[in-house]
Amino acid sequence: MVSSGKINTNGVVSLNSYSVAIGGVIRDVDGNWLCGYLMVLGKDEVFKIEARSMLEGLHLLWDKGYRQVELECHNTFLVEIILVEETIDSHFMELRAIHKLI
Numbered sequence: 001m002v003s004s005g006k007i008n009t010n011g012v013v014s015l016n017s018y019s020v021a022i023g024g025v026i027r028d029v030d031g032n033w034l035c036g037y038l039m040v041l042g043k044d045e046v047f048k049i050e051a052r053s054m055l056e057g058l059h060l061l062w063d064k065g066y067r068q069v070e071l072e073c074h075n076t077f078l079v080e081i082i083l084v085e086e087t088i089d090s091h092f093m094e095l096r097a098i099h100k101l102i
Contacts, residue, residue: 003065003066003067003068004028004029004066004067004068004069004070005026005027005028005029005034005061005064005066005068005069005070006026006027006028006029006031006069006070006071006072007024007025007026007054007057007058007061007069007070007071007072008024008025008026008027008072009022009023009024009050009053009054009057009071009072009073009074010022010023010024010025010053014043017043018042018043019040019041019042019043020040020041020042020043020044020049021038021039021040021041022038022039022041022049022050022052022053022056023036023037023038023039023053024036024037024053024054024056024057026057026060026061034064035060037056037057037060039052039053039056047075047077047078047092048092048094050073050075050078051078051092051094051095051098052094053073054071054073054078054082054094054098055094055097055098055101057071058071058098058101058102059101062101069102081095082095082098082099082102
């Protein structure tokens with residue numbers, strides 16, 4: 001099994017006034033599709049929902065045994081916060097969980 005993978009998270013789409021959908025595509029290092037995910041969630045802050053999309057993708061790869069992960073997200077601010085390890089003391093559970101995985 002290949003030990004590294006790539007997650008492309010996709011944005012938040014409002015389904016109605018009460019819910020949103022998150023999703024992503026997971027590929028191997030050669031760009032071959034491994035799996036995808038889509039979840040419907042209740043409304044929340046966009047920042048938190050995008051972090052949840054990252055977290056779900058990371059969980060899928062971890063469950064499949066992948067430990068080297070390239071993660072793409074359109075939310076530059078979210079990526080910067082994760083990279084500078086400001087997630088350790090975050091009040092968002094999703095950010096703390098992402099930090100534990102990476």
